[in-house]
Amino acid sequence: MTDDVCHKKEIMAVHxxxxxxxxxxxxxxxxxxxxxxxxRFSDILNDVNGISNKMLSKExxxxxxxxxxxxTVLDTQPVTVHYNLTEYGLTLKGIINNLADWGKKxxxxxxxx
Amino acid sequence: MTDDVCHKKEIMAVHxxxxxxxxxxxxxxxxxxxxxxxxRFSDILNDVNGISNKMLSKExxxxxxxxxxxxTVLDTQPVTVHYNLTEYGLTLKGIINNLADWGKKxxxxxxxx
Numbered sequence: 001m002t003d004d005v006c007h008k009k010e011i012m013a014v015h016x017x018x019x020x021x022x023x024x025x026x027x028x029x030x031x032x033x034x035x036x037x038x039x040r041f042s043d044i045l046n047d048v049n050g051i052s053n054k055m056l057s058k059e060x061x062x063x064x065x066x067x068x069x070x071x072t073v074l075d076t077q078p079v080t081v082h083y084n085l086t087e088y089g090l091t092l093k094g095i096i097n098n099l100a101d102w103g104k105k106x107x108x109x110x111x112x113x
Numbered sequence: 114m115t116d117d118v119c120h121k122k123e124i125m126a127v128h129x130x131x132x133x134x135x136x137x138x139x140x141x142x143x144x145x146x147x148x149x150x151x152x153r154f155s156d157i158l159n160d161v162n163g164i165s166n167k168m169l170s171k172e173x174x175x176x177x178x179x180x181x182x183x184x185t186v187l188d189t190q191p192v193t194v195h196y197n198l199t200e201y202g203l204t205l206k207g208i209i210n211n212l213a214d215w216g217k218k219x220x221x222x223x224x225x226x
Binding site: 007008010011013014015016017018020022028031035036048049088091092095096098099100101102104106107109 | 120121123124125126127128129130131133135136137140141144145148149160161162201204205207208209211212213214215216217218219220222
């Protein structure tokens with residue numbers, strides 16, 4: 001396989017990953033559920049700055065369709081709904097941790113502290 | 114630091130990283146330049162499926178402002194312009210490689226081959 005073909009495959013693979021994780025919010029939503037293991041809708045809304053109720057519902061549905069998260073409804077009064085990562089969703093943990101490390105360094109670089 | 118405060122910091126750090134890398138295209142553009150070390154505008158346009166000329170110009174400018182890439186103009190006939198990652202941009206290589214690995218597994222999971 002030539003270098004060029006190899007590079008094209010790598011770039012396409014990154015593109016495939018971003019197709020699933022696209023949009024401004026998905027990675028932040030996954031990180032919220034990832035760090036807490038299990039998270040309610042209202043908690044995620046609070047964790048992910050600036051996201052609207054409607055947008056969070058849409059993004060959570062897409063993540064469910066892509067089998068990255070699972071929604072559990074508990075028969076409590078009132079009903080409780082929480083989300084957690086599937087086995088497959090947990091394979092993103094490495095990427096999430098890398099992004100967090102990079103984000104911390106980026107903030108230091110920008111703010112100088 | 115309580116668990117909760119620690120989680121909030123991690124989630125904010127992921128959010129910070131995604132603020133810089135946001136949008137559908139930036140990570141794919143960075144991966145194109147990253148794998149080839151140095152890339153011309155027309156090459157990137159070719160590598161990143163579906164991106165328009167106008168969108169690529171805008172995204173490249175934002176990446177330059179964030180000091181992740183640098184633009185070099187060569188005095189050839191016609192003039193050649195190429196992009197490469199800065200030292201700072203190269204700190205994203207780990208994340209790019211992780212995304213490529215994840216993307217390959219995702220494609221296998223979806224297509225079964």
